[in-house]
Amino acid sequence: MPIINNYDVKLENVLEALRERNASKILVQSPLGLRSVALKVGEILREEGFEVVFSSSNCWGGCDVAYTEANNANVDYILHLGHSRFLKRDKFPTAYIECRYANPAPVKSLIDKVVDAITGLKRVGVGASVQWLDFIPEVAELLKSRGVEPVTAEPDLFSVYNAQVLGCDVSALKKIEDYVDGFLVLGSVFHGLGVAVSTRKTVVAADPHSQQVKNLEQHREKILRQRFMQITAFKQSEKVGVLVSVKPGQMRLGIAKRLNKALNESGKKSFIVTADEITVSTIMENSFDGFVNTACPRLSLEDQATFGKPVLLPVEALVSVGYVDWVDVVEGGYLMYPWGWSSREIGEKIWRKLVQIPL
Numbered sequence: 001m002p003i004i005n006n007y008d009v010k011l012e013n014v015l016e017a018l019r020e021r022n023a024s025k026i027l028v029q030s031p032l033g034l035r036s037v038a039l040k041v042g043e044i045l046r047e048e049g050f051e052v053v054f055s056s057s058n059c060w061g062g063c064d065v066a067y068t069e070a071n072n073a074n075v076d077y078i079l080h081l082g083h084s085r086f087l088k089r090d091k092f093p094t095a096y097i098e099c100r101y102a103n104p105a106p107v108k109s110l111i112d113k114v115v116d117a118i119t120g121l122k123r124v125g126v127g128a129s130v131q132w133l134d135f136i137p138e139v140a141e142l143l144k145s146r147g148v149e150p151v152t153a154e155p156d157l158f159s160v161y162n163a164q165v166l167g168c169d170v171s172a173l174k175k176i177e178d179y180v181d182g183f184l185v186l187g188s189v190f191h192g193l194g195v196a197v198s199t200r201k202t203v204v205a206a207d208p209h210s211q212q213v214k215n216l217e218q219h220r221e222k223i224l225r226q227r228f229m230q231i232t233a234f235k236q237s238e239k240v241g242v243l244v245s246v247k248p249g250q251m252r253l254g255i256a257k258r259l260n261k262a263l264n265e266s267g268k269k270s271f272i273v274t275a276d277e278i279t280v281s282t283i284m285e286n287s288f289d290g291f292v293n294t295a296c297p298r299l300s301l302e303d304q305a306t307f308g309k310p311v312l313l314p315v316e317a318l319v320s321v322g323y324v325d326w327v328d329v330v331e332g333g334y335l336m337y338p339w340g341w342s343s344r345e346i347g348e349k350i351w352r353k354l355v356q357i358p359l
């Protein structure tokens with residue numbers, strides 16, 4: 001198992017699978033932060049007799065597998081680095097190498113700061129992005145030794161491992177919300193913030209790379225205030241685009257069609273707009289006054305300041321047309337995913353309304 005740049009790159013099983021399938025041409029796909037790891041993996045594959053093509057497109061998550069590129073490049077396998085499987089089934093033979101961090105030192109060195117940040121919390125839900133998952137047992141033991149009870153759970157949505165957190169899937173933590181006093185997320189502020197906007201409880205993000213430990217309460221309140229301002233601005237929009245991503249794990253055409261219908265019925269001129277990458281130019285150069293984003297929910301949360309026009313999440317669009325109450329969204333913590341995983345009762349209510357909109 002090679003350790004490359006401190007990442008455990010589990011290649012052996014993949015090499016075996018590639019040989020079993022008589023694969024000879026491999027597309028290596030990776031997020032920008034792992035391109036040097038990808039290059040080394042490509043070199044190893046070539047030494048092992050495979051022909052290698054690198055995808056240089058952005059790769060934002062396990063939702064973003066390069067099926068079309070693989071078809072066009074005429075390869076016979078995709079090797080996707082840096083993410084766990086997101087889609088239940090692949091449309092093209094794909095192997096995932098998660099590249100978990102191999103060295104526990106940057107996690108252990110955070111524990112004093114973490115214990116300070118969670119002072120007063122007795123029971124803490126612990127989650128991590130996939131790179132840090134292997135160290136959860138160690139963190140749990142360290143927390144216990146300081147008198148804190150760690151709690152983990154299985155996810156329900158797109159994550160696949162106990163305690164795993166994705167930018168768009170915090171179900172492993174959300175489901176234990178009533179049982180714990182707060183949450184600790186090992187990973188970046190990005191991962192912690194997904195949890196923070198989905199709960200009213202304390203959320204602390206501990207980033208082993210930057211050695212920063214942050215309570216995200218102020219960050220959460222700022223984001224929620226900004227989202228409400230965007231809903232208010234969107235209400236003034238006359239022409240709106242409902243964005244549908246063509247990325248395999250981000251495409252939600254059914255929801256987009258229902259939102260489009262609800263918006264048209266509310267008096268707006270609404271159209272479906274497809275895109276691969278949703279960027280500032282996607283937003284600014286299309287002449288719509290506002291957008292609804294049915295693709296990655298983090299685009300609306302992270303990039304809104306650069307967009308210059310409101311880019312609402314589906315549930316925010318429903319708030320704008322009076323289907324849903326904003327206070328329920330905030331209190332129920334279902335800003336990113338309104339279809340019932342966080343508050344079944346409210347989720348079912350929204351979902352029923354959406355399903356009842358004939359297409």
Ligand code: SF4
Binds near residue numbers: 061064167249295
């Ligand atoms: S947060 Fe966005 S980019 Fe990341 S896995 Fe989810 S949909 Fe994909």
